[in-house]
Amino acid sequence: MSALTARIQPVARMVAPVALKALGVSATRSFTASARAKNKVAVVGAAGGIGQPMSLLMKLSGKIEHLSLFDIVNTPGVAADLSHCNTKGKVSAHKGPEEMGAALDGCDLVVIPAGVPRKPGMTRDDLFNTNASIVKGIAEQCAKSCPNACFLIISNPVNSTVPIFGDVLKTAGVFDPRKLMGVTMLDICRANTFVAENQGMDVDKVSVDVIGGHAGTTIMPLLSQVKGAKFSEEDIKALTHRIQFGGDEVVKAKDGAGSATLSMAHAGAYFAERVLDGLNGATGVKECTFVESSLTDAPYFASPCTLGKEGVSEVHGFGTLSPFEQSLVDENVPALIKMAKKGTDFVKNN
Numbered sequence: 001m002s003a004l005t006a007r008i009q010p011v012a013r014m015v016a017p018v019a020l021k022a023l024g025v026s027a028t029r030s031f032t033a034s035a036r037a038k039n040k041v042a043v044v045g046a047a048g049g050i051g052q053p054m055s056l057l058m059k060l061s062g063k064i065e066h067l068s069l070f071d072i073v074n075t076p077g078v079a080a081d082l083s084h085c086n087t088k089g090k091v092s093a094h095k096g097p098e099e100m101g102a103a104l105d106g107c108d109l110v111v112i113p114a115g116v117p118r119k120p121g122m123t124r125d126d127l128f129n130t131n132a133s134i135v136k137g138i139a140e141q142c143a144k145s146c147p148n149a150c151f152l153i154i155s156n157p158v159n160s161t162v163p164i165f166g167d168v169l170k171t172a173g174v175f176d177p178r179k180l181m182g183v184t185m186l187d188i189c190r191a192n193t194f195v196a197e198n199q200g201m202d203v204d205k206v207s208v209d210v211i212g213g214h215a216g217t218t219i220m221p222l223l224s225q226v227k228g229a230k231f232s233e234e235d236i237k238a239l240t241h242r243i244q245f246g247g248d249e250v251v252k253a254k255d256g257a258g259s260a261t262l263s264m265a266h267a268g269a270y271f272a273e274r275v276l277d278g279l280n281g282a283t284g285v286k287e288c289t290f291v292e293s294s295l296t297d298a299p300y301f302a303s304p305c306t307l308g309k310e311g312v313s314e315v316h317g318f319g320t321l322s323p324f325e326q327s328l329v330d331e332n333v334p335a336l337i338k339m340a341k342k343g344t345d346f347v348k349n350n
């Protein structure tokens with residue numbers, strides 16, 4: 001099975017039973033390891049633009065025994081609505097800071113899309129002032145309620161919020177580098193989509209690794225390593241730029257109504273499922289994610305990682321880079337160091 005088919009199939013499995021049901025056909029689901037295991041997964045920010053559709057995809061998967069929805073608003077309605085979907089797994093609602101502990105208690109996995117999104121003209125770093133304290137507060141509660149869970153951080157700016165989360169866990173003495181991951185999956189989804197369009201390839205057969213971080217030029221697709229593709233110099237420059245600034249395309253098109261939510265829900269639910277597969281003993285689960293790393297001088301860096309029973313079991317290197325890709329890494333590592341320091345300084349000073 002190609003890497004891309006392996007990536008797509010779980011999502012197809014999420015959607016297929018629903019589509020078949022709509023046609024009145026009863027579907028036999030084929031489950032991976034995570035289907036059989038007991039698990040509790042929390043979504044923090046569950047009532048938001050990403051949180052709602054991502055929770056729906058997770059509920060439709062039938063693979064989560066207990067889906068725990070937390071937000072500061074509206075979770076009872078979201079949970080009541082989702083709980084009517086006739087797929088396996090219970091849904092619980094938790095609203096407001098006083099219910100956050102119960103939402104997180106006993107979780108194996110916590111997925112965090114809490115925080116404000118961009119408007120046109122903003123960078124992700126412009127969200128720092130608001131989202132840094134939101135993420136810090138969530139990390140503090142996670143350290144108390146579910147210190148052994150895997151934490152998937154979606155809230156922007158990821159290049160700073162992941163170091164914030166990590167430093168809160170370190171201060172509490174519960175940091176495990178294998179269990180903290182910044183979600184960069186949407187960059188891979190975009191890269192696969194744009195490369196398939198450019199090359200006239202079947203999108204199911206395209207697999208692009210994207211390394212570095214999740215903001216502008218720190219997003220670095222390794223187009224020189226894409227199997228079966230032939231790019232001109234112009235293609236490489238244009239595609240790299242489009243992948244790096246794909247988020248801006250959505251922010252501009254939404255015209256003040258927020259940033260990517262539906263594609264992020266797809267990317268987040270898919271990545272969460274891959275982490276659950278690893279936790280539940282599946283082998284050969286490999287995805288790019290933003291983790292504590294010694295591959296470069298940046299303390300956190302996204303690269304292909306194997307996902308196993310304790311989270312990230314191996315941080316892989318990124319292979320031989322083209323001169324263009326090497327220049328991107330050289331130029332962007334200082335920016336990643338700076339954004340990580342901004343996060344860790346915030347924890348030190350607040």
Ligand SMILES: NC(=O)c1ccc[n+]([C@@H]2O[C@H](COP(=O)([O-])OP(=O)(O)OC[C@H]3O[C@@H](n4cnc5c(N)ncnc54)[C@H](O)[C@@H]3O)[C@@H](O)[C@H]2O)c1
Pocket residue numbers: 044045046047048049050051070071072073113114115116117118127131134137138153154155156157158183184185186187214258259260261264
């Ligand atoms: N990593 C990525 O690739 C990626 C992609 C898209 C968006 N994002 C980021 O995800 C975040 C959420 O985006 P969105 O469009 O869903 O925003 P949104 O405003 O629609 O939803 C955010 C939700 O977070 C909730 N929230 C705020 N403070 C909270 C707290 N302390 N605890 C729990 N919930 C809290 C809000 O009530 C809201 O429901 C933004 O920071 C955005 O930039 C990241």
Ligand SMILES: O=C(O)C[C@H](O)C(=O)O
Pocket residue numbers: 117118124156186246247248250251259260
């Ligand atoms: O662009 C944004 O602000 C949201 C997200 O990081 C994205 O890449 O779509």
